[in-house]
Amino acid sequence: MPxxxxxxxxxxxxxxxxLPGLSILNAGPAADLLRSEAGPAEFxxxxxxxxxxxxxPLSQPRLDWLNARKLYSxxxxxxGKQSRVDTEHSKVVLLQGFHWFADDYWYHPPKGWWGVLxxxxxxxxxxxxxxxxxxxxxxxxxxxxxxxxxxxxxGKKEDLxxxxxAMHGAGVKVVADIIxxxxxxxxxxxxxxxxxxxxxxxxxxxxxxxxxxxxxxxxGQGDFGCRDLxxxxxxxxxxxxxxxxxxxxxxxFDGWRYDMVKGYPGYYVGMYDQASNPxxxxxxxxxxxxxxxANWIDSTxxxxxxxxxxxxxxxxTRYNLVAAVENERYExxxxxxRPSGLLGWWPAxxxxxIENHDTSPRDVNFLPNASQEYRAQRLMGYAYLxxxxxxxxxxxxxxxxxxADYRARxxxxxxxxxSAGVHSTSRMAILAATNELYAAVxxxxxxxxxxxxxRNWGWNPGSGWTLAASGDRYAVWTQPLPK
Numbered sequence: 001m002p003x004x005x006x007x008x009x010x011x012x013x014x015x016x017x018x019l020p021g022l023s024i025l026n027a028g029p030a031a032d033l034l035r036s037e038a039g040p041a042e043f044x045x046x047x048x049x050x051x052x053x054x055x056x057p058l059s060q061p062r063l064d065w066l067n068a069r070k071l072y073s074x075x076x077x078x079x080g081k082q083s084r085v086d087t088e089h090s091k092v093v094l095l096q097g098f099h100w101f102a103d104d105y106w107y108h109p110p111k112g113w114w115g116v117l118x119x120x121x122x123x124x125x126x127x128x129x130x131x132x133x134x135x136x137x138x139x140x141x142x143x144x145x146x147x148x149x150x151x152x153x154x155g156k157k158e159d160l161x162x163x164x165x166a167m168h169g170a171g172v173k174v175v176a177d178i179i180x181x182x183x184x185x186x187x188x189x190x191x192x193x194x195x196x197x198x199x200x201x202x203x204x205x206x207x208x209x210x211x212x213x214x215x216x217x218x219x220g221q222g223d224f225g226c227r228d229l230x231x232x233x234x235x236x237x238x239x240x241x242x243x244x245x246x247x248x249x250x251x252x253f254d255g256w257r258y259d260m261v262k263g264y265p266g267y268y269v270g271m272y273d274q275a276s277n278p279x280x281x282x283x284x285x286x287x288x289x290x291x292x293x294a295n296w297i298d299s300t301x302x303x304x305x306x307x308x309x310x311x312x313x314x315x316x317t318r319y320n321l322v323a324a325v326e327n328e329r330y331e332x333x334x335x336x337x338r339p340s341g342l343l344g345w346w347p348a349x350x351x352x353x354i355e356n357h358d359t360s361p362r363d364v365n366f367l368p369n370a371s372q373e374y375r376a377q378r379l380m381g382y383a384y385l386x387x388x389x390x391x392x393x394x395x396x397x398x399x400x401x402x403x404a405d406y407r408a409r410x411x412x413x414x415x416x417x418x419s420a421g422v423h424s425t426s427r428m429a430i431l432a433a434t435n436e437l438y439a440a441v442x443x444x445x446x447x448x449x450x451x452x453x454x455r456n457w458g459w460n461p462g463s464g465w466t467l468a469a470s471g472d473r474y475a476v477w478t479q480p481l482p483k
Contacts, residue, residue: 112155
């Protein structure tokens with residue numbers, strides 16, 4: 001940089017004019033400074049580099065990416081032994097910590113959604129949630145651009161870090177929403193920065209018409225809103241592992257929720273889990289066919305015991321449960337004495353839910369104005385999920401936004417699960433599954449639980465049981481197990 005003060009001012013003005021979207025015709029004071037100070041001096045400036053502002057060596061996302069590469073590349077980092085909570089006998093309960101209308105397009109809390117999560121952390125911990133699922137951390141959210149740019153529509157990086165720390169302080173592990181199937185460019189469709197990639201990471205049959213692309217077609221389902229990535233590319237594999245390790249060890253996340261895993265084979269999820277050592281891993285394989293769900297889980301772990309296989313959201317159970325409570329057709333929950341969803345086949349790997357951000361109606365006015373019948377049916381769903389095997393998940397607005405009474409009823413069901421010691425592979429039996437009546441008995445470590453759903457008001461489990469919770473068309477009884 002020139003040492004002369006006059007030249008320093010002129011150099012600064014030229015830097016301002018080099019910003020994208022500015023010109024000497026509209027740059028205001030910077031242009032005036034350039035005109036007034038130029039005088040007769042002559043300068044031999046090098047041609048500006050074609051890189052964008054976000055690609056500057058001084059930008060925080062770039063510094064974070066370069067530092068992560070030094071710390072967490074395969075040559076520098078060796079993952080430890082995995083210690084998972086999504087296994088046999090798991091007692092964890094998951095909270096989905098957001099909904100579609102919590103980002104800054106709709107909602108404007110002072111510190112963004114991360115600030116809300118940080119402030120609510122003590123309540124989340126006291127409620128008995130063991131895991132909380134955060135929305136995507138990168139700028140662009142579900143259509144990420146710079147992976148390492150953590151200033152997003154959910155809030156600023158510093159508030160994200162505060163939220164993770166606050167959850168840990170409340171005894172809650174934090175799950176990051178990971179989008180590896182697709183990615184957008186920094187300012188365009190495919191100008192990848194932080195991490196920097198060539199366009200050859202884009203699968204050959206992607207709808208993007210540019211070139212060059214990969215020599216291979218997509219291995220799964222495509223996404224028309226973003227460029228689909230070729231996970232066969234070494235740079236994609238390497239940078240995905242580095243990014244997850246950075247989120248795990250520098251940002252502080254404990255586990256992963258993999259978005260749109262239909263887009264690439266489960267083998268890669270297993271690779272990325274092994275490389276990053278999460279305590280919890282769940283995939284969004286959006287399909288109600290439980291055989292396909294089970295096949296995907298199986299593909300994420302090549303070992304015989306499948307202990308470190310990812311879990312999957314149990315869409316089969318979700319759709320069967322909604323149909324059952326909406327139509328009083330409880331035979332839909334019974335498959336020859338076992339639950340009819342993935343829950344009946346592989347409960348240790350089944351993350352059960354009644355609603356999430358994808359299944360809840362996409363209408364900003366729906367959640368605050370949902371009918372009493374809709375809310376009653378979802379509460380019946382929680383009575384089922386929180387008393388049954390599997391790893392149950394609770395949707396944020398159902399717990400925090402539907403009033404104190406509704407929250408207290410969900411809380412009572414969580415408390416029953418915790419005190420009875422019900423876990424992911426608890427023994428259970430279906431007692432009835434007919435029109436207007438579902439009943440099941442579940443053994444926890446401490447107590448036996450009976451749950452009833454439906455309009456059959458006369459059914460009860462008999463003597464020796466204590467009514468622990470009840471509401472519109474559901475009831476739960478408990479009985480201590482003999483010691």
